[in-house]
Amino acid sequence: MVSKKKSTGPVSEGIDSLPGSSAPSPVPFSALNDDDSKQDEGAKRPVFKSKTFQHMNKSSNKKKAWKSLKQIIAQERAQPMPEGCVHYSGIEAPPSFKPAKKYSDLLGFLSKYTDPQTKLHYSTAAEFSIIRSLPNDIVTGYLTLRKANIQV
Amino acid sequence: MDEQEIEGRLYNLQDPKILPDSIFDNYAAVGKNNIPIVIDNGSYQCRVGWASENHPEPTMVFKNLIAKPRKERGKKEGDIQIGNSITNIEAVRLQLRSQFDRDVVVHFEAQEQVLDHIFSHLGIESEGKINHPIVLTESFLNPNHSRNLMSELLFECYGIPSVSYGVDALFSWCRESPGYISRDSLVLRLGQHCTHVLPVLNGSVVAEHSRRINLGGIHITSFFHRLMQLKNPLLAPAISLSRAEEILFNHCRISDTFYDDLARWEAVDYQKKNVLIIQLPFTAAPVPTTASLLSLEQQQQRRRELAKRLADMNARKREERLAEDEETLSRMLSIQEMWDDGDNNDLQQALEEFDLSNRQELNKAISNLKARIKKTKSKILAVMNSTMEDTQETPSAKNEVKTSKLLQELSMPNDANDMGNWIAELKQKRQSLLEKRVARRQKKQDMARRRTAAAQERMRLISQLAKKDKREDTFGMKDEDWDVYKAIQKDGGDSDSEEESERLAELEEILGRYAPELNMAQEQQLMPLFTCIPEKYQFALGTELIRVPELLFQPSMLGHEQGGIAETIEYVLKKFSQDEQHRLVNDIYITGGSSKFPGLLPRLHKEVMEMRPFHSKFNIRRSSCPSLSAWYGARELALNPEWLRASSITKSMYDEFGGEYLATHSASNPYWQNFTLPMDCSQQEVVEEMY
Numbered sequence: 001m002v003s004k005k006k007s008t009g010p011v012s013e014g015i016d017s018l019p020g021s022s023a024p025s026p027v028p029f030s031a032l033n034d035d036d037s038k039q040d041e042g043a044k045r046p047v048f049k050s051k052t053f054q055h056m057n058k059s060s061n062k063k064k065a066w067k068s069l070k071q072i073i074a075q076e077r078a079q080p081m082p083e084g085c086v087h088y089s090g091i092e093a094p095p096s097f098k099p100a101k102k103y104s105d106l107l108g109f110l111s112k113y114t115d116p117q118t119k120l121h122y123s124t125a126a127e128f129s130i131i132r133s134l135p136n137d138i139v140t141g142y143l144t145l146r147k148a149n150i151q152v
Numbered sequence: 153m154d155e156q157e158i159e160g161r162l163y164n165l166q167d168p169k170i171l172p173d174s175i176f177d178n179y180a181a182v183g184k185n186n187i188p189i190v191i192d193n194g195s196y197q198c199r200v201g202w203a204s205e206n207h208p209e210p211t212m213v214f215k216n217l218i219a220k221p222r223k224e225r226g227k228k229e230g231d232i233q234i235g236n237s238i239t240n241i242e243a244v245r246l247q248l249r250s251q252f253d254r255d256v257v258v259h260f261e262a263q264e265q266v267l268d269h270i271f272s273h274l275g276i277e278s279e280g281k282i283n284h285p286i287v288l289t290e291s292f293l294n295p296n297h298s299r300n301l302m303s304e305l306l307f308e309c310y311g312i313p314s315v316s317y318g319v320d321a322l323f324s325w326c327r328e329s330p331g332y333i334s335r336d337s338l339v340l341r342l343g344q345h346c347t348h349v350l351p352v353l354n355g356s357v358v359a360e361h362s363r364r365i366n367l368g369g370i371h372i373t374s375f376f377h378r379l380m381q382l383k384n385p386l387l388a389p390a391i392s393l394s395r396a397e398e399i400l401f402n403h404c405r406i407s408d409t410f411y412d413d414l415a416r417w418e419a420v421d422y423q424k425k426n427v428l429i430i431q432l433p434f435t436a437a438p439v440p441t442t443a444s445l446l447s448l449e450q451q452q453q454r455r456r457e458l459a460k461r462l463a464d465m466n467a468r469k470r471e472e473r474l475a476e477d478e479e480t481l482s483r484m485l486s487i488q489e490m491w492d493d494g495d496n497n498d499l500q501q502a503l504e505e506f507d508l509s510n511r512q513e514l515n516k517a518i519s520n521l522k523a524r525i526k527k528t529k530s531k532i533l534a535v536m537n538s539t540m541e542d543t544q545e546t547p548s549a550k551n552e553v554k555t556s557k558l559l560q561e562l563s564m565p566n567d568a569n570d571m572g573n574w575i576a577e578l579k580q581k582r583q584s585l586l587e588k589r590v591a592r593r594q595k596k597q598d599m600a601r602r603r604t605a606a607a608q609e610r611m612r613l614i615s616q617l618a619k620k621d622k623r624e625d626t627f628g629m630k631d632e633d634w635d636v637y638k639a640i641q642k643d644g645g646d647s648d649s650e651e652e653s654e655r656l657a658e659l660e661e662i663l664g665r666y667a668p669e670l671n672m673a674q675e676q677q678l679m680p681l682f683t684c685i686p687e688k689y690q691f692a693l694g695t696e697l698i699r700v701p702e703l704l705f706q707p708s709m710l711g712h713e714q715g716g717i718a719e720t721i722e723y724v725l726k727k728f729s730q731d732e733q734h735r736l737v738n739d740i741y742i743t744g745g746s747s748k749f750p751g752l753l754p755r756l757h758k759e760v761m762e763m764r765p766f767h768s769k770f771n772i773r774r775s776s777c778p779s780l781s782a783w784y785g786a787r788e789l790a791l792n793p794e795w796l797r798a799s800s801i802t803k804s805m806y807d808e809f810g811g812e813y814l815a816t817h818s819a820s821n822p823y824w825q826n827f828t829l830p831m832d833c834s835q836q837e838v839v840e841e842m843y
Binding site: 047048051055058085088106108116138141145 | 253254256258259260261264268271272276277278279280281282291292293294295296297298300301304305308309310311349359360362363364365366375378379381382383385411414415417418593597600601694695696699706707708709710711712713714715716719720723822824825826
């Protein structure tokens with residue numbers, strides 16, 4: 001390792017981009033302030049668009065102009081609906097009934113062992129020795145990858 | 153790893169170029185006839201085209217993404233880029249936005265921007281409205297809220313005459329399933345954000361028994377991306393998401409015998425045969441050209457000359473001074489003679505000249521001068537000797553100045569007999585360094601655990617540091633005080649070890665030269681890092697080739713709690729009677745971009761075989777074109793004006809029933825009307841289930 005610092009930067013940048021089920025990688029617009037872009041558009045508004053159109057459901061709160069999927073789901077559940085109705089949230093696949101297999105984090109083989117110190121899975125002694133020489137940020141990276149980096 | 157022995161494949165990354173969409177140039181021919189526009193609005197790609205016999209292919213296919221350049225102070229805000237106008241996606245990766253949250257459109261300002269992009273690239277110029285029916289895809293069980301906003305946008309902003317909504321997977325299924333009106337199928341859709349299992353009985357999807365796994369292509373791609381970055385931290389900046397995607401869809405496959413394949417990978421021979429080496433593009437920068445080579449040599453030459461000239465100048469100065477001193481000395485000696493002779497006249501003059509008053513001072517000056525001359529002479533001699541040595545030294549030896557310095561430091565003996573001892577000494581030094589390193593690592597490990605001597609010692613030190621003492625605090629007066637922080641550091645002081653490893657490397661280099669039988673493992677590390685050889689820009693793929701797409705079957709690898717695709721199929725099937733199960737598995741249809749992995753069909757075959765009763769029959773087929781078939785399907789349906797009329801929501805319907813209203817058809821979502829709507833329209837039919 002030439003320099004620890006150098007390798008951390010680009011690696012840790014990727015953590016955010018890893019989408020869990022709740023965080024898709026291109027961030028939904030909600031985090032953006034769009035009001036000024038709106039005005040910009042006025043100048044080059046395409047001819048086929050209505051000149052007076054305003055989004056009705058846009059909240060006045062700039063930061064949360066649009067409901068997130070989570071909010072939409074909650075709203076959908078709260079509404080009175082006819083019987084037999086199935087919501088978007090009603091078709092979530094059930095959690096797995098089978099015990100999750102463990103795979104060694106580095107090599108991807110079926111692994112029997114977990115390093116008590118780093119909590120990484122490993123399959124062979126050679127892999128173990130590599131694990132022990134890994135810098136902390138890489139270890140955290142591997143754990144984050146399988147959502148196992150919960151610090152108590 | 154020895155490169156020569158590896159027979160694996162080498163893959164050069166292509167980095168395909170993205171060309172901006174051109175504006176559709178034949179609008180005049182299409183525009184008059186109110187030809188429907190078909191938009192497959194997917195969370196990965198958006199496909200747009202005309203439902204016309206003359207246009208069998210989509211005119212636009214682009215990634216459904218918006219890049220909004222960050223506003224910088226003093227800079228004019230850049231233009232928003234959409235889809236293929238983002239030519240370098242990695243450059244704007246952090247500014248990418250999407251109108252989707254998972255597979256549902258939530259941000260309608262962004263959707264508006266995308267639609268602007270679409271319609272203007274279709275060449276539409278009609279004023280104030282778009283005079284084309286729209287066929288648009290939405291996610292399965294798209295919330296009414298989202299559809300409401302979409303309809304509002306389409307009717308009120310773009311003034312479209314009608315819109316027909318459908319589910320992409322079902323459009324695709326309709327296209328490739330003859331007799332779909334009354335067909336039974338199990339539709340699997342492997343999308344970018346979600347995977348769907350949709351049972352279809354009698355041509356209509358059974359919504360309450362459908363299931364969605366919130367895992368799709370993007371999770372697989374980013375898992376792969378991150379894994380590669382973690383495995384190759386030095387190459388991490390060069391491994392981009394687009395490159396990961398390229399490798400993933402070109403080389404990874406789903407294994408139908410996953411565990412056997414994994415076990416096979418454990419054998420070294422198999423590894424060597426099957427490893428895939430990825431060659432990252434690299435610029436063969438600072439390869440010394442002849443000019444720079446020359447200049448490098450010239451520079452050295454010039455430096456040498458400069459040094460020589462300086463040395464010459466110094467030597468000349470020294471000689472001049474020597475000559476001067478010698479002259480003064482001879483004069484002083486003559487004065488001394490004069491003194492002895494008693495020649496007072498001349499003596500007085502001479503003494504005044506040297507500012508001397510008596511005999512003693514003269515003697516002192518003479519002895520000083522003599523000492524100085526002696527010193528200068530010896531210096532000249534030393535310089536001459538050293539230059540002689542310099543010229544004798546070979547240039548190759550000069551290159552190893554650093555090493556030779558170390559050699560001097562380690563006092564390399566000339567005697568061959570001593571040489572053995574010397575090498576042994578070096579070896580021992582190296583050994584002790586290695587042991588030190590091991591000890592440090594051991595300490596690091598011990599510290600991480602509780603109840604070890606090291607950890608207890610650390611705690612003792614910390615508590616001692618934290619202890620409040622009445623006496624005066626003298627901590628920090630001595631430099632050594634600060635070493636305590638090194639001792640209590642949990643990672644065992646890595647910063648100090650850098651110097652140590654440098655020294656180790658030097659020792660090993662010397663040993664490698666003088667005792668080559670000692671094969672150094674670290675030899676590769678010593679390769680200068682700036683050399684631009686292709687191997688430096690390579691990384692190897694092993695089990696990842698099958699391990700990464702396996703995520704579809706084992707989401708637990710990603711820490712995802714939902715079951716994999718096979719488990720979910722089994723779960724869905726169990727909701728049906730034996731007879732219905734049989735009808736469903738008789739036609740399992742797979743579509744969606746992520747279903748392009750090779751090996752998916754054999755694997756699913758195996759999985760379904762395992763879950764079905766012995767000797768029962770089933771069929772699995774994959775869409776002929778998984779990513780585009782939804783668009784093709786929608787287009788083919790839209791070609792039929794009858795279908796279009798029956799399945800569309802017109803402006804008057806929108807005005808009457810509201811934005812949530814959905815005209816159902818074979819490929820659409822089921823529609824449940826919301827009770828909170830005004831009573832006059834919900835009185836007609838409370839539940840409209842036309843499918």
